[in-house]
Amino acid sequence: MSSESKLYFDIREDQWPLVYDDNxxxxxxxxxxFHVFDAKKWRNIIQYLKxxxxxxxxxxxRPLEAQKSDLQIVHTRKYLKSLxxxxxxxxxxxxxVIALVPNILVQYAYLKPMRxxxxxxxxAGKLALERGWAINVGGGxxxxxxxxxxxxxxxxxITLLIQFLVLHDLIQNAxxxxxxxxxxxxxxxxxxxxxxxxxxxxxxxxxxPNDKEAKRxxxxxxxxxxxxxxxxxxxxxxxxxxxxxxEFKPDILxxxxxxxxxxxDPLGHMRISEFGIVKRDExxxxxxxxRSIPIVMLTSGGYLRKxxxxxxxxxxxxxxxxxxQG
Numbered sequence: 597m598s599s600e601s602k603l604y605f606d607i608r609e610d611q612w613p614l615v616y617d618d619n620x621x622x623x624x625x626x627x628x629x630f631h632v633f634d635a636k637k638w639r640n641i642i643q644y645l646k647x648x649x650x651x652x653x654x655x656x657x658r659p660l661e662a663q664k665s666d667l668q669i670v671h672t673r674k675y676l677k678s679l680x681x682x683x684x685x686x687x688x689x690x691x692x693v694i695a696l697v698p699n700i701l702v703q704y705a706y707l708k709p710m711r712x713x714x715x716x717x718x719x720a721g722k723l724a725l726e727r728g729w730a731i732n733v734g735g736g737x738x739x740x741x742x743x744x745x746x747x748x749x750x751x752x753x754i755t756l757l758i759q760f761l762v763l764h765d766l767i768q769n770a771x772x773x774x775x776x777x778x779x780x781x782x783x784x785x786x787x788x789x790x791x792x793x794x795x796x797x798x799x800x801x802x803x804x805p806n807d808k809e810a811k812r813x814x815x816x817x818x819x820x821x822x823x824x825x826x827x828x829x830x831x832x833x834x835x836x837x838x839x840x841x842x843e844f845k846p847d848i849l850x851x852x853x854x855x856x857x858x859x860x861d862p863l864g865h866m867r868i869s870e871f872g873i874v875k876r877d878e879x880x881x882x883x884x885x886x887r888s889i890p891i892v893m894l895t896s897g898g899y900l901r902k903x904x905x906x907x908x909x910x911x912x913x914x915x916x917x918x919x920x921q922g
Contacts, residue, residue: 640908648908738754787813798836
């Protein structure tokens, strides 16, 4: 069980709770070019942070890959077994051509990086409790639940992050604030009827997945329309997050910080500016800092080439504002 897991380990004083490994990046014989997703997004974020001289490799924490025994804390055996079938993975990754690729290659080129990012999310939970904050430069697979994947999400890293903390007696409750453009139906299905997990989900109601069953788990549901702009977005975020934190005092806040709310993102259909995203992240971190709530940020969705730079800009802004420190 989790006590045998190697996903939790201690980091050096001089390291930041900034979790990343170069093997997060998906490289699939060039097949990744057929996908809207920037498969090198995570590497590009780190590259920008290094170019800005905010960090060096020494600052980064490299996680370990989630093993089968870790994944089984949340996932059914049947689901994990199904990932050994390439057509199944092709549906989850939404790259039909993967169905034709031998599974050993699918495991190595796609699922292994995703398991590593999942290990990163789990570790970030522990580090946030120790340092007050942590960022996994990856993860946020919010469409995956214990028995099904979808929407590019093969593993339920958000559910795992919380379950690990609970199993290690580190927390009693948690809040998920999901600001990706899409409804986070995966962990919502996992936490249906679990009062210790408070879910606030703010998403475009007109797009995937529109999972009515999963919506029952949302305690604070903020449904937005297409083409929503900065002002309306920030107003609704401010009102609702303040209310959520009045209603519930979490031991940790998991912030799913998808950048697919960006104007012109092909899947989000919203119109938030680059500046709006930076301000959004700043507000969530400010609310946590003011209340001494540890925060874990996951990068989640965001499908344009330019999103890596926006995420890097946001992390630099958080540092400038004193909301994250090394």
